[in-house]
Amino acid sequence: MPVGRWLARFLGRAARDLLVVASLVVPTCAVLWLWGHFAGFDYVMAISSEEWRSRRDASQSLWTPGWLWWTVFFGAGFGLSAGAVRHQGRDAWAITVACWSLLFGAALMHFGENLQFALPDHDPCLYEGCWPLYWQAVVVSAPMAVTLVVVIVLGWWAGRVGVWVRRVVPGLVFVGLMFLLALVWEPWVLPFLQGPPPWQGAAP
Template structure:
């Protein structure tokens, strides 16, 4: 009768990670998040630059009396819009394993806080733009001051919502989706806003209340 020989079990092969959480990667992500966070703090400048291209109807006057600098899209507008979009990508952090993988927790936190910063600067910019257009107004409702503020605020508010939603889906969506969705929302809405402002919205704002 022969004794059975128990062979040692070999460990199961582990999946090979393309990009591990090395010290270099952690420092790289921290640097990107820091640059993006500082950029969002300084987001006031490109925000006000883009708002300069949205002439406002003065509610204290009757007729097409504008406050601002009407004009088409020029290199200055394009540069500031692209800088803002780049900052939105920087606060997304780095993918955990590969570009098609999910993002990291620090990136999700930074993206969520970045969304709050974008919404804050959009609100501050829209409020300051109409602050000097306060009473006495031509109409009792101060038309179209509040409507102009809402229309001015729209791109920043939608982008802030998109960033917060993408941050909450850090474990469900690929990193590149979370990075690009806020940028697409931002660039798309500011382009639409600029296109319809002088061609459509100003005609409504300079008319009587609706």
């Protein structure tokens, strides 16, 4: 076999293997970004005093170049699993990566939300039911959860949907929903989470 053809096959195989690895690593990193950094959104504590319930930090700011970069980068990463492994009818690899990301995200969400209760002398919850425990996490993770469901649906119908559609659409969904959430976070969502739960009053 000529050296040029062998090299082309080797590089092609290496690129496919790299795509398979990246298609798993990037969504996993997106989950870590969401729950390690809270994706730039202010975090409302369930146990803090009324005067200081929201964790604010310059690194948590929305609409910064870094936040925009990571949002677009991770959005594009959700479509990497489409067509990364050969399939017939259904893209099992894309479905597997999406299901893994959902399960890993749910586990990390549960762990991260309960960190505020890790110390034995932590403050009591400000409201009954420790509002907004878990509810806040559901709101912040909604763009990623919807995107992963889209990946699963497109992967299930992979035989009828082009590979580039399955690679591009999840990223557009994620970026669009993240931008929408960022637009409404400060004026509407954050004040709502900082106030009392809609179904309960303040704890006595």
